[in-house]
Amino acid sequence: MSSHRAVVDTVDDELIDAAPAGTELVAVDRDQHLSPxxxxxxxESVAASPPRRAYGADRAAFAAxxxxxxxxxxxxxxxxxxEWVQHPTVTPRKRTGAPTGPSTIERAMAAVTSWHEE
Known part of the structure; x- marks a missing residue:
């Protein structure tokens, strides 16, 4: 026997039951719910985005x-x-021999900060 779950709304603390019989009901605040x-x-859109890949590289570089x-x-x-933010301002990059620029450092900081928030 398969089990089914349905998301139901609450209105004035009452469950609104629109699920078929035998379905487990789960109350959800619609303002705090995203559909599957x-x-x-x-x-899908975030995983393939260039900023997401850059964040992954920045996080890996920070961890290393x-x-x-x-x-x-x-x-x-x-x-x-x-210390980490100061490091790329004085360390030559392999590709160019120049230190990392401010916009790249800001992106890396955002990547590491968001990692902590996650």
């Missing part, structure tokens, strides 16, 4: 730097973040 279709569409320096990546202390 919306979740899937968001995950932390490991090399004997620091904890997540959760990172404020001191670790400050």
């Amino acid at each position: 279709e919306t979740v899937a569409a968001n995950e 730097w932390c490991a090399q320096e004997g620091r904890t990546a997540v959760p990172a202390s404020g001191e670790t973040m400050a």
Whole structure:
């Protein structure tokens, strides 16, 4: 026997039951709910986006730097973040030989910050 779950709305603390008999009812606040279709569409679009790939590379670089320096990546202390942000401003990049620019550092900071929030 297969089990079915249905999402039902609450209105004035009453369940609105529109599910077939035998279906498990789960009350959801609609303002705090995304449909499975919306979740899937968001995950698909974000996973393939260039910023998402860049964030992944930034997070990996941060984790590698932390490991090399004997620091904890997540959760990172404020001191670790400050040291890490300073590091690319004085370290030549392999490809260009120049230090990392401000916009790239800002993106990397956003990647690591969002990693902590996740």
